[in-house]
Protein backbone atom coordinates (compact mmCIF):
# COMPACT_ATOMS: atom_id res chain seq x y z
CA UNK A 500 0.00 0.00 0.00
CA UNK A 501 1.38 3.41 -0.92
CA UNK A 502 0.03 6.94 -0.56
CA UNK A 503 1.33 10.05 -2.29
CA UNK A 504 0.83 13.37 -0.48
CA UNK A 505 1.12 16.07 -3.14
CA UNK A 506 2.00 19.75 -2.67
CA UNK A 507 2.35 19.46 1.10
CA UNK A 508 3.85 22.43 2.96
CA UNK A 509 6.37 21.18 5.55
CA UNK A 510 7.08 22.92 8.85
CA UNK A 511 9.99 24.83 7.29
CA UNK A 512 7.75 26.23 4.56
CA UNK A 513 9.06 24.08 1.69
CA UNK A 514 6.36 22.54 -0.55
CA UNK A 515 7.02 18.84 -1.20
CA UNK A 516 5.55 15.58 -2.45
CA UNK A 517 5.75 12.88 0.20
CA UNK A 518 5.43 9.19 -0.71
CA UNK A 519 4.48 6.73 2.03
CA UNK A 520 5.12 3.06 1.30
CA UNK A 521 3.80 0.69 3.91
CA UNK A 522 4.75 2.03 7.33
CA UNK A 523 7.55 4.39 6.30
CA UNK A 524 8.22 7.59 4.39
CA UNK A 525 9.84 6.37 1.16
CA UNK A 526 10.41 9.69 -0.64
CA UNK A 527 10.35 13.42 0.07
CA UNK A 528 10.82 15.29 -3.20
CA UNK A 529 10.15 18.62 -4.93
CA UNK A 530 6.45 19.21 -5.54
CA UNK A 531 5.27 17.76 -8.85
CA UNK A 532 8.22 15.41 -9.30
CA UNK A 533 6.80 12.13 -7.95
CA UNK A 534 4.61 10.11 -10.32
CA UNK A 535 1.02 9.68 -9.08
CA UNK A 536 0.84 6.45 -11.07
CA UNK A 537 3.27 4.92 -8.57
CA UNK A 538 0.83 5.32 -5.65
CA UNK A 539 -2.38 3.49 -4.72
CA UNK A 540 -3.84 6.66 -3.22
CA UNK A 541 -3.30 10.41 -3.69
CA UNK A 542 -3.90 13.00 -0.97
CA UNK A 543 -3.91 16.53 -2.35
CA UNK A 544 -2.35 18.71 0.39
CA UNK A 545 -2.46 21.98 -1.51
CA UNK A 546 -2.48 24.89 0.95
CA UNK A 547 -2.12 22.59 3.94
CA UNK A 548 0.74 21.54 6.20
CA UNK A 549 2.09 18.04 6.67
CA UNK A 550 3.81 17.72 10.05
CA UNK A 551 5.47 14.88 11.94
CA UNK A 552 3.06 13.28 14.40
CA UNK A 553 3.48 14.63 17.92
CA UNK A 554 5.21 12.54 20.58
CA UNK A 555 3.51 13.27 23.91
CA UNK A 556 6.24 12.34 26.38
CA UNK A 557 3.91 12.56 29.38
CA UNK A 558 0.42 11.01 29.62
CA UNK A 559 -1.56 9.14 32.27
CA UNK A 560 -3.83 6.68 30.42
CA UNK A 561 -4.92 5.19 33.78
CA UNK A 562 -4.85 1.47 33.00
CA UNK A 563 -4.52 -0.73 34.95
CA UNK A 564 -6.56 0.40 37.94
CA UNK A 565 -8.45 3.54 36.98
CA UNK A 566 -10.19 2.69 33.70
CA UNK A 567 -13.24 4.68 34.80
CA UNK A 568 -11.13 7.84 34.17
CA UNK A 569 -9.46 6.76 30.89
CA UNK A 570 -8.31 3.59 29.14
CA UNK A 571 -5.92 2.81 26.31
CA UNK A 572 -8.74 2.86 23.73
CA UNK A 573 -10.26 6.23 24.70
CA UNK A 574 -6.93 7.84 25.54
CA UNK A 575 -5.37 6.83 22.24
CA UNK A 576 -8.41 7.98 20.22
CA UNK A 577 -8.09 11.34 21.93
CA UNK A 578 -4.38 11.36 21.05
CA UNK A 579 -4.99 10.51 17.37
CA UNK A 580 -7.70 13.19 17.04
CA UNK A 581 -5.18 15.71 18.40
CA UNK A 582 -2.32 14.72 16.08
CA UNK A 583 -0.39 12.77 18.73
CA UNK A 584 1.04 9.57 17.23
CA UNK A 585 3.15 8.38 20.18
CA UNK A 586 2.36 8.62 23.90
CA UNK A 587 4.55 7.87 26.91
CA UNK A 588 2.59 6.48 29.84
CA UNK A 589 3.51 7.28 33.43
CA UNK A 590 3.68 4.75 36.28
CA UNK A 591 1.07 5.92 38.85
CA UNK A 592 -1.44 3.24 37.92
CA UNK A 593 -2.71 0.40 40.14
CA UNK A 594 -0.56 -1.59 40.43
CA UNK A 595 2.12 1.08 40.00
CA UNK A 596 4.54 0.28 37.16
CA UNK A 597 7.50 -0.52 39.44
CA UNK A 598 8.17 -4.19 38.61
CA UNK A 599 8.81 -6.16 35.44
CA UNK A 600 5.45 -7.93 35.82
CA UNK A 601 3.64 -4.57 36.02
CA UNK A 602 5.35 -3.42 32.81
CA UNK A 603 4.27 -6.65 31.08
CA UNK A 604 0.68 -6.13 32.23
CA UNK A 605 0.64 -2.54 30.95
CA UNK A 606 2.14 -3.49 27.58
CA UNK A 607 -0.65 -6.08 27.20
CA UNK A 608 -3.32 -3.45 27.98
CA UNK A 609 -1.75 -1.02 25.51
CA UNK A 610 -2.57 -3.49 22.71
CA UNK A 611 -5.84 -1.50 22.56
CA UNK A 612 -3.96 1.63 21.51
CA UNK A 613 -4.46 3.33 18.13
CA UNK A 614 -1.12 5.13 18.53
CA UNK A 615 2.42 4.01 19.33
CA UNK A 616 3.49 4.12 22.94
CA UNK A 617 6.33 3.98 25.45
CA UNK A 618 5.99 2.65 28.99
CA UNK A 619 7.88 4.34 31.83
CA UNK A 620 9.01 2.49 34.94
CA UNK A 621 8.45 4.12 38.33
CA UNK A 622 10.15 4.13 41.71
CA UNK A 623 8.59 3.36 45.10
CA UNK A 624 9.99 1.71 48.23
CA UNK A 625 8.64 -1.57 46.74
CA UNK A 626 10.17 -1.25 43.30
CA UNK A 627 12.12 -4.10 41.78
CA UNK A 628 14.82 -2.51 39.62
CA UNK A 629 16.27 -5.86 38.47
CA UNK A 630 13.05 -7.05 36.83
CA UNK A 631 12.07 -3.51 35.76
CA UNK A 632 15.24 -2.85 33.76
CA UNK A 633 14.95 -6.25 32.03
CA UNK A 634 11.87 -4.87 30.27
CA UNK A 635 11.76 -2.52 27.22
CA UNK A 636 11.29 0.68 29.30
CA UNK A 637 10.91 4.05 27.62
CA UNK A 638 12.51 5.91 30.57
CA UNK A 639 12.57 5.86 34.35
CA UNK A 640 9.84 8.15 35.69
CA UNK A 641 8.05 10.17 36.37
CA UNK A 642 9.90 9.79 39.68
CA UNK A 643 7.92 11.73 42.27
CA UNK A 644 9.89 13.93 44.70
CA UNK A 645 6.57 14.87 46.34
CA UNK A 646 3.19 13.15 46.48
CA UNK A 647 0.84 13.73 43.58
CA UNK A 648 -1.97 11.51 42.23
CA UNK A 649 -1.04 8.00 43.40
CA UNK A 650 1.01 9.15 46.42
CA UNK A 651 4.30 7.91 44.93
CA UNK A 652 6.54 10.55 46.54
CA UNK A 653 9.89 9.05 47.62
CA UNK A 654 12.69 9.85 50.10
CA UNK A 655 16.01 11.43 49.10
CA UNK A 656 18.08 8.25 49.62
CA UNK A 657 15.85 6.15 47.40
CA UNK A 658 15.92 8.87 44.73
CA UNK A 659 19.73 8.87 44.74
CA UNK A 660 19.80 5.05 44.45
CA UNK A 661 17.29 5.09 41.60
CA UNK A 662 19.17 7.79 39.67
CA UNK A 663 22.47 5.87 40.06
CA UNK A 664 20.80 2.71 38.78
CA UNK A 665 19.30 4.56 35.80
CA UNK A 666 22.73 5.98 34.95
CA UNK A 667 24.19 2.46 34.94
CA UNK A 668 21.35 1.34 32.64
CA UNK A 669 21.81 4.37 30.35
CA UNK A 670 18.19 5.40 30.94
CA UNK A 671 16.85 8.96 31.18
CA UNK A 672 15.18 9.89 34.51
CA UNK A 673 12.02 12.01 34.27
CA UNK A 674 11.43 13.85 37.56
CA UNK A 675 8.31 15.36 39.14
CA UNK A 676 10.17 18.14 40.96
CA UNK A 677 8.40 19.59 43.99
CA UNK A 678 9.75 19.69 47.55
CA UNK A 679 6.94 19.22 50.09
CA UNK A 680 9.07 20.76 52.87
CA UNK A 681 8.61 24.09 51.10
CA UNK A 682 4.83 23.87 50.71
CA UNK A 683 2.89 26.59 52.54
CA UNK A 684 0.41 24.57 54.62
CA UNK A 685 -1.13 27.70 56.15
CA UNK A 686 -2.24 28.83 52.68
CA UNK A 687 -4.28 25.66 52.25
CA UNK A 688 -5.82 26.08 55.71
CA UNK A 689 -7.20 29.43 54.58
CA UNK A 690 -9.11 27.86 51.65
CA UNK A 691 -12.89 27.87 52.21
CA UNK A 692 -15.32 24.99 51.81
CA UNK A 693 -16.41 25.76 48.26
CA UNK A 694 -16.80 22.79 45.92
CA UNK A 695 -15.97 22.32 42.21
CA UNK A 696 -16.22 25.58 40.24
CA UNK A 697 -16.85 27.43 43.54
CA UNK A 698 -13.71 26.21 45.31
CA UNK A 699 -10.84 28.60 46.12
CA UNK A 700 -8.15 26.85 44.07
CA UNK A 701 -5.86 29.88 44.25
CA UNK A 702 -5.11 28.46 47.70
CA UNK A 703 -3.68 25.35 45.95
CA UNK A 704 -1.33 27.56 43.94
CA UNK A 705 -0.30 29.40 47.12
CA UNK A 706 0.22 26.06 48.90
CA UNK A 707 2.48 24.30 46.35
CA UNK A 708 4.91 27.19 46.04
CA UNK A 709 7.16 28.16 43.14
CA UNK A 710 10.11 27.88 45.57
CA UNK A 711 9.19 24.22 46.17
CA UNK A 712 9.64 23.55 42.45
CA UNK A 713 12.95 25.41 42.11
CA UNK A 714 14.42 23.67 45.17
CA UNK A 715 13.42 20.20 43.95
CA UNK A 716 14.80 20.89 40.46
CA UNK A 717 18.14 21.92 42.03
CA UNK A 718 18.21 18.77 44.16
CA UNK A 719 17.39 16.48 41.23
CA UNK A 720 20.10 18.11 39.11
CA UNK A 721 22.68 17.74 41.87
CA UNK A 722 21.87 14.04 42.25
CA UNK A 723 22.02 13.63 38.48
CA UNK A 724 25.42 15.32 38.29
CA UNK A 725 26.80 13.00 41.00
CA UNK A 726 25.92 9.88 39.04
CA UNK A 727 26.16 11.14 35.46
CA UNK A 728 22.48 10.37 34.80
CA UNK A 729 20.48 12.24 32.18
CA UNK A 730 17.77 14.16 34.06
CA UNK A 731 14.60 15.40 32.38
CA UNK A 732 12.40 17.68 34.50
CA UNK A 733 8.71 17.00 33.91
CA UNK A 734 6.03 19.71 33.73
CA UNK A 735 8.16 22.72 34.82
CA UNK A 736 5.74 25.49 35.77
CA UNK A 737 8.11 28.37 36.60
CA UNK A 738 10.83 30.32 34.77
CA UNK A 739 13.05 29.59 37.80
CA UNK A 740 12.66 25.82 37.32
CA UNK A 741 13.24 26.05 33.57
CA UNK A 742 16.37 28.19 33.95
CA UNK A 743 17.82 25.92 36.65
CA UNK A 744 17.40 22.89 34.36
CA UNK A 745 18.89 24.68 31.36
CA UNK A 746 21.88 26.04 33.31
CA UNK A 747 22.73 22.52 34.48
CA UNK A 748 22.49 21.03 31.00
CA UNK A 749 19.36 19.03 31.83
CA UNK A 750 16.25 18.97 29.66
CA UNK A 751 12.77 20.05 30.67
CA UNK A 752 9.18 20.02 29.52
CA UNK A 753 6.27 22.46 29.87
CA UNK A 754 2.56 21.54 29.73
CA UNK A 755 -0.06 23.35 27.66
CA UNK A 756 -1.88 24.35 30.86
CA UNK A 757 1.17 26.12 32.30
CA UNK A 758 1.64 27.77 28.91
CA UNK A 759 -1.95 28.92 28.39
CA UNK A 760 -3.54 29.15 31.87
CA UNK A 761 -2.65 31.00 35.07
CA UNK A 762 -4.01 31.76 38.52
CA UNK A 763 -6.20 34.36 36.82
CA UNK A 764 -8.24 31.49 35.30
CA UNK A 765 -8.96 29.75 38.61
CA UNK A 766 -12.12 31.76 39.37
CA UNK A 767 -13.70 30.04 36.36
CA UNK A 768 -12.02 26.66 36.63
CA UNK A 769 -12.26 25.99 40.37
CA UNK A 770 -11.05 22.46 41.14
CA UNK A 771 -10.99 21.74 37.38
CA UNK A 772 -7.83 23.85 37.53
CA UNK A 773 -6.21 21.92 40.37
CA UNK A 774 -3.06 20.11 39.27
CA UNK A 775 0.56 19.53 40.36
CA UNK A 776 2.57 21.63 39.99
CA UNK A 777 -0.24 24.20 40.19
CA UNK A 778 -1.09 27.13 37.92
CA UNK A 779 1.17 30.14 38.55
CA UNK A 780 0.81 33.92 38.30
CA UNK A 781 0.11 35.52 34.93
CA UNK A 782 3.61 37.04 35.13
CA UNK A 783 5.23 33.63 35.52
CA UNK A 784 3.03 32.17 32.77
CA UNK A 785 4.28 34.82 30.35
CA UNK A 786 7.89 34.10 31.34
CA UNK A 787 7.28 30.38 30.71
CA UNK A 788 5.74 31.18 27.31
CA UNK A 789 8.80 33.24 26.33
CA UNK A 790 11.07 30.31 27.19
CA UNK A 791 8.98 27.97 25.08
CA UNK A 792 8.96 30.41 22.16
CA UNK A 793 12.73 31.02 22.24
CA UNK A 794 13.76 27.37 22.55
CA UNK A 795 15.00 27.41 26.15
CA UNK A 796 12.35 24.76 26.89
CA UNK A 797 13.01 21.44 25.13
CA UNK A 798 9.60 19.77 25.04
CA UNK A 799 5.92 20.55 25.31
CA UNK A 800 4.13 17.49 26.77
CA UNK A 801 0.64 17.36 28.18
CA UNK A 802 0.71 15.55 31.54
CA UNK A 803 -2.71 14.35 30.30
CA UNK A 804 -4.24 13.50 33.69
CA UNK A 805 -7.96 12.78 33.28
CA UNK A 806 -10.30 12.54 36.28
CA UNK A 807 -14.10 12.31 36.07
CA UNK A 808 -16.25 15.41 36.51
CA UNK A 809 -17.78 13.83 39.62
CA UNK A 810 -14.32 13.34 41.15
CA UNK A 811 -13.34 16.92 40.36
CA UNK A 812 -16.56 18.26 41.85
CA UNK A 813 -15.15 18.31 45.40
CA UNK A 814 -13.46 20.75 47.76
CA UNK A 815 -10.01 22.14 47.00
CA UNK A 816 -8.55 19.71 49.56
CA UNK A 817 -10.39 16.61 48.30
CA UNK A 818 -10.48 17.01 44.51
CA UNK A 819 -7.85 14.96 42.63
CA UNK A 820 -5.03 16.85 40.86
CA UNK A 821 -4.69 16.82 37.09
CA UNK A 822 -6.25 17.96 33.82
CA UNK A 823 -6.65 16.27 30.41
CA UNK A 824 -4.74 17.66 27.42
CA UNK A 825 -3.52 15.09 24.88
CA UNK A 826 -6.10 16.11 22.24
CA UNK A 827 -5.70 19.88 22.55
CA UNK A 828 -1.89 20.30 22.76
CA UNK A 829 -1.00 20.47 19.07
CA UNK A 830 -4.25 22.31 18.13
CA UNK A 831 -3.53 25.05 20.72
CA UNK A 832 0.11 25.36 19.63
CA UNK A 833 -0.94 25.62 15.97
CA UNK A 834 -3.37 28.37 16.88
CA UNK A 835 -0.35 30.30 18.24
CA UNK A 836 1.43 29.74 14.93
CA UNK A 837 -1.57 31.32 13.16
CA UNK A 838 -1.41 34.25 15.56
CA UNK A 839 2.32 34.66 14.93
CA UNK A 840 3.33 34.08 18.55
CA UNK A 841 5.09 30.74 17.91
CA UNK A 842 7.16 29.62 14.97
CA UNK A 843 5.97 26.45 13.21
CA UNK A 844 9.45 24.90 13.17
CA UNK A 845 9.68 25.58 16.91
CA UNK A 846 6.38 23.76 17.44
CA UNK A 847 7.63 20.82 15.35
CA UNK A 848 10.78 20.64 17.48
CA UNK A 849 8.93 20.97 20.82
CA UNK A 850 6.44 18.18 20.18
CA UNK A 851 8.23 15.89 17.74
CA UNK A 852 11.94 16.31 16.93
CA UNK A 853 13.13 17.11 20.47
CA UNK A 854 11.31 14.34 22.34
CA UNK A 855 12.54 11.87 19.71
CA UNK A 856 16.14 13.05 20.21
CA UNK A 857 16.09 13.34 24.01
CA UNK A 858 14.52 9.92 24.52
CA UNK A 859 16.32 8.28 21.62
CA UNK A 860 13.50 7.28 19.28
CA UNK A 861 15.41 7.57 16.00
CA UNK A 862 12.61 6.52 13.62
CA UNK A 863 10.19 9.22 14.73
CA UNK A 864 9.69 12.98 14.96
CA UNK A 865 10.72 13.92 11.40
CA UNK A 866 9.19 14.09 7.94
CA UNK A 867 12.17 12.47 6.26
CA UNK A 868 12.96 9.52 4.02
CA UNK A 869 13.23 6.33 6.05
CA UNK A 870 11.33 7.66 9.07
CA UNK A 871 8.10 6.11 10.34
CA UNK A 872 5.11 7.53 8.47
CA UNK A 873 3.70 9.27 11.56
CA UNK A 874 2.05 12.26 9.88
CA UNK A 875 -0.50 14.96 10.63
CA UNK A 876 -2.28 16.99 7.95
CA UNK A 877 -3.51 20.41 9.14
CA UNK A 878 -5.11 23.47 7.59
CA UNK A 879 -3.80 26.50 9.46
CA UNK A 880 -6.59 28.58 7.90
CA UNK A 881 -9.29 26.63 9.68
CA UNK A 882 -9.97 26.88 13.41
CA UNK A 883 -12.59 25.26 15.62
CA UNK A 884 -13.73 26.11 19.12
CA UNK A 885 -12.64 23.60 21.77
CA UNK A 886 -15.64 21.98 23.48
CA UNK A 887 -15.41 19.19 26.05
CA UNK A 888 -18.25 17.32 24.34
CA UNK A 889 -16.33 17.13 21.05
CA UNK A 890 -13.21 15.58 22.58
CA UNK A 891 -12.62 11.84 22.89
CA UNK A 892 -11.12 11.37 26.35
CA UNK A 893 -13.34 9.38 28.68
CA UNK A 894 -13.34 12.26 31.17
CA UNK A 895 -15.49 14.47 28.91
CA UNK A 896 -14.17 17.89 29.95
CA UNK A 897 -11.28 20.23 29.21
CA UNK A 898 -9.80 23.28 30.95
CA UNK A 899 -9.51 24.94 27.52
CA UNK A 900 -13.25 25.20 26.77
CA UNK A 901 -14.10 27.98 24.32
CA UNK A 902 -10.61 28.54 22.92
CA UNK A 903 -10.04 28.47 19.18
CA UNK A 904 -7.65 25.79 17.94
CA UNK A 905 -6.42 24.11 14.73
CA UNK A 906 -7.39 20.42 14.75
CA UNK A 907 -5.93 17.79 12.40
CA UNK A 908 -7.74 16.68 9.27
CA UNK A 909 -5.83 13.40 9.12
CA UNK A 910 -3.45 11.53 11.43
CA UNK A 911 -1.34 8.57 10.29
CA UNK A 912 0.54 6.21 12.61
CA UNK A 913 3.19 4.26 10.68
CA UNK A 914 1.18 4.74 7.52
CA UNK A 915 -2.09 3.53 9.07
CA UNK A 916 -4.98 6.02 9.23
CA UNK A 917 -5.57 6.61 12.95
CA UNK A 918 -7.93 9.58 12.56
CA UNK A 919 -9.68 11.04 9.52
CA UNK A 920 -11.90 14.14 9.75
CA UNK A 921 -12.06 14.82 6.00
CA UNK A 922 -15.51 13.24 5.51
CA UNK A 923 -18.83 14.17 7.09
CA UNK A 924 -18.10 12.02 10.13
CA UNK A 925 -14.88 11.48 11.99
CA UNK A 926 -13.33 8.05 11.40
CA UNK A 927 -10.84 6.22 13.60
CA UNK A 928 -8.39 3.48 12.72
CA UNK A 929 -7.65 0.14 14.34
CA UNK A 930 -5.59 -0.61 17.42
CA UNK A 931 -2.26 -0.93 15.61
CA UNK A 932 -0.17 0.85 18.27
CA UNK A 933 3.22 -0.67 19.11
CA UNK A 934 5.79 -0.23 21.84
CA UNK A 935 8.43 2.13 20.40
CA UNK A 936 11.12 0.19 22.32
CA UNK A 937 10.56 -2.67 19.91
Ligand SMILES: NC(=O)N[C@@H](CC(=O)O)C(=O)O
Pocket residue numbers: 559591641647648675773774775776802804805820821822
Ligand atom coordinates in the same frame (compact mmCIF):
# COMPACT_ATOMS: atom_id res chain seq x y z
N1 LIG B 1 -0.17 16.37 37.42
C1 LIG B 1 -1.17 16.04 38.20
O1 LIG B 1 -1.73 16.90 38.87
N2 LIG B 1 -1.63 14.77 38.28
C2 LIG B 1 -1.07 13.60 37.67
C3 LIG B 1 0.17 13.13 38.39
C4 LIG B 1 1.38 14.00 38.17
O2 LIG B 1 1.87 14.11 37.05
O3 LIG B 1 1.88 14.58 39.13
C5 LIG B 1 -2.11 12.48 37.68
O4 LIG B 1 -1.74 11.33 37.41
O5 LIG B 1 -3.29 12.75 37.97
Ligand SMILES: [Zn+2]
Pocket residue numbers: 641647675733734775776
Ligand atom coordinates in the same frame (compact mmCIF):
# COMPACT_ATOMS: atom_id res chain seq x y z
ZN1 LIG C 1 3.93 14.83 37.93
Ligand SMILES: [Zn+2]
Pocket residue numbers: 557559589641802804
Ligand atom coordinates in the same frame (compact mmCIF):
# COMPACT_ATOMS: atom_id res chain seq x y z
ZN1 LIG D 1 2.30 13.36 35.28
